Amino acid sequence: MPADVDRSEQELAAALARPLPGEGAERLTREQLAERTGLSPTLLDVAEREGLLVPRDDALPYTSDDVDAVRAAMALLEAGVPLSELLALARDHDEAMRALADRAVDLFARYVVDPIRGTAESDDDAAQRMVDALQAMLPAASAVVAHHIGRRLVAAARARIEQQ
């Protein structure tokens, strides 16, 4: 970690390295993920290169959440969606989500982190408040996005049925 990063940012980084509330607590190796999902080495490589799996940069890069996500993707394949089409959709999704995630993190920095910095009584206080905010916001943001895409899917399916 660069030396000029202040105390509160170190705390934030440490919090991000731990499982967050709502995140699968069990940490897994690459091999364990493959074993539990039945994902072939080829598909695991592809999913990582395509950014569909976002491993942490350590010996235990995955969590039990990743197992659930992979199983869900495999269910889509088994339902008959061709892999190539699923990958193309996932690529577009990943691209859109990267941009949105960057903006969301920017909002966090601008409207949560900066005000805490300006008002905190001590470094300890600032660090604690930032970590609390992060731990509250991450699962909340994930829930909002998951809920929204779920609603969008249902609405799109309804619209398609009404059209026909």
Next chain:
Amino acid sequence: MTATDTTTVRVRTAAAQDPGDLLARLPEGVVFAWVRHGDGLVGWGEAHRVPVGTGAGRFPAAVAALEGWFAAADVDREIDGAGTGPVAFASMTFDPRTQGSQLVIPRVVVGRSGGRCWITTVGGAAATLPDPTPLPEPTRIRYAGASAPEVRWLEAVDAVAGEIRTEGPLQKVVLARDLQVWSAEPLDVRPILRRLSARFSGCWTFAAGGLVGATPELLVRRRGTAVESLVLAGSAPRGRDRAQDDEAAAALARSHKDRVEHDLAVGSVVEVLTGLCSAVEAEDEPHLLRLANVQHLATRVTGTLLQPLSALAVAGALHPTAAVCGTPVEDAMGRIRELERMDRGRYSGPVGWVDAAGDGEFGIALRCAEISGTRGRLFAGAGIVGESLPELELEETRLKLRAMQSALEATPAAPYSSGGRKPPSSV
């Protein structure tokens, strides 16, 4: 009159008025076509079908049987030149072991070349041109599955790329996959042909008994003793504007991978032609061939035949090329049989026409579909080398299948890529 006389087939070629769009004249039923920039041949009906077998000798056997039929025909022609007199349309399976090759002499053939037009009838068929037909309403095409799951194909690509990186002697394998479609109405080959021809005017648009497509690659053209082949391998996308287009072309010219692939393909054609011809010449440097959605590295190879081999025989000698099978050919064919888990049928096999003098033109059946009633089978392939990433090859074949699907459906051509990551190759 002897018994032989009564069975002699009469073939008559007459000069004709310019019929306009040749493809618009095709009547309902079995149709044949080989058209580029409006010139070429179209045919319909079936006057005679030459049985084509399997195995290494299938081309020479088919040529011998066809020449026997040509020799027995009673030919009367007002004009001559390549494509006049009796003509056979051939479409051969990719794998010599598989059945399904077709060699058919249509009842009527209409041709146009260098401003001349003609109509040839076989066995007393009427020498009248049907009126041009309007394009019918587009048919909706629905997905019906594939011969093998795409996950298996992805894994096959990975396995082959790994083998090429680590063990000899494989250098390249072309792996193909298919997509099956259905429609509520019977699928008509004719509007598909016309849409392909409009969209890919620089390609040879072909049809042969249910097989319909457009190919940019000329396997062989024979005129007398002169033979010519146009080899395409190595591709880049078309840019949105001139600058982007030129940039993509420059990157293609510099690309080591594309150049290696191109040189392998040219090498395999030169090697075969050297066995059949004197004065085999290949252009020193590939030139750029620009199509609607892609630009290719192209090299023209020419030679002079040592013996009067028919165009069909030369096509048989050249097939399969590195561009559709791989390098070395025998090893690549073995991997294709093991890993593709489907019969390619006539996809990536020679398709074209040959006349009684042995002149003719053959391409490779790429960018094509096999139509049968309300069902269709679309094909696409990708050349796998050591550096290939399976997900990019899968995406390339997805885009090629999309392009073919949109020609079937009459929907606007899909942009070449959602992510813009890899250009489609000719396969």
